[in-house]
Amino acid sequence: MKLNYRPILIKTFELVLLVLSFLIIFGPMSSLFLWSIAQKWYWPHPLPQEISFAYWKQALGIEKSLAIGAVSIVPAFFLSLGIAIVTVIIAMALAIPAGYALAKYKIPFGTFVMFLFLMPNAFPQQPIFVNVLQMFTRLGLAGTVPGVIIVHILVGLVFGVWITSATFRSIPPSMEEAARSVGASAPVAFFRITLPLAAPGLLASSVFVFITSLDEFTGTFFVGLPFVHTLPLTLYSSSGYNMQFASVIALILLIPSILFMFLIQRVLKAEYVGGMG
């Protein structure tokens, strides 16, 4: 009897693929984790000789340290959190009406508006930040928290508008029309009918804007330096001389991103997810 080797071959190939994928995805991530707990790690040792959570404790402000680059990240954390919250509030206040208008009205200059909101995805954004820096230097906004917030709104607004307009488009107009036909005014119909229906999409969009702000690096680098030290910038400035410390911050940034994005990814179109960082 002749044995059929094909299925065995395919299975073996698939298992190799699985192991390889695990190594490629988790290899770099485990490097970050190992560095964050490495008390002593002299090469060529494959693993740290001594591990401890000392760097975590220093970063979180539980223990004080005099090591270079080891400052408490608690202030940077609260600064990033504050900037992200203000960014979400303002960006959504701008995005919700705009998204609604784009979804529900036929706008004569609509193509131009769409074009304006698509451009940042199509072209590199760095030259924008360079010229915003020049503008902000004249206005006295360079190196200030309000300046950084404006840049974060710019980065978040585009995604905010696209996600909210897609959300409003998915709500059948008949719902609002029904409310209007029994005498509700336009604002009442919007706040009582459309807004509650759109809530999950709007929430997902807010979370997305929040995460983009928390992780934003390039715009903050140009507009915020040298005075505004958000979490990503603290990570950058410590990465040169304190590997452990930088790894701790990287892991602290990584956790909310993975957690929140995992929660909202079902609601989002695949395209948006890539626009981060």
Add this chain to the structure above:
Amino acid sequence: MQVSISATRKGLTVPSYIMLLAPAVTFMLLMYAYPFLASIVRSFLDKSGAFSFENYLKTIDLYTKDIAFTFTVTIFNTVCTAVLAILIAVYFRIRQNRITTILSAIYKLPLFIPFVVVAQMMNSFLAPHGLLNVALAQLGLIDLKQPLQLFNFAGLSFGFLWKQVPFAVLIMHGGFQMIDNSYIEAARSAGAGMGKVITRVLIPMNKSSILVSLVLVYSQIVGTFTLPYMLIGGKIPTTITVDIAHRVNYFRDFGVANALGVFSYLLVLLTAWYYLKTKLGETK
């Protein structure tokens, strides 16, 4: 009193959508359109504000190598992303078992990790004495006295692929899932092998999502600053984005920075045109 709906609507339509759009559009005009146009105009102005090609001459003199490097990195990684992502997405489409379930759960992870974290991760993982080199030495594949030097084209590409392949797979995956099984079965019963099914049925039917994902990957690689900045920095050759940062931070030379910016616009001109065309077509 009976109020006609159409009457109230008519009374509201004209001012309301303008009022709804005005704040966001004003913000975008001031903070996006103006800086965008300024970057082009200022690239043609010298220090005194007069029209000149000085910035371009300086850019070509100093940075031709870096512009070529940026272009090579982008093309290489877009092509690699295309091949890898299509293979993975097709594999997810034609095989459904425990292994694909596990894989499709973990492949998205890199997507959710911000570039600044990816940069730090690669910075420690790919270092001469980093985990990758140590692991390869343990396996006896390299000698640690001569570790792989990866803070260059190779390491940068590894970082880009690590982040961009999952992104492309995610977009393509949706498109492949929408192709009905009957097409595949029809092709198979007509005598096509699996290879033919993939190249003649699956890929052509999913052309639009493949193209959009690659266009986005391409323009993101051109515009990414964090990864090359933290991995390669000021070494030669480096990317346009790193040069722009150096021009601004060390020399306060906005003219050359803007000229470099215009070169980065030129690199994405084709993909930007395709992206805007398809997207504007979709929303109509």
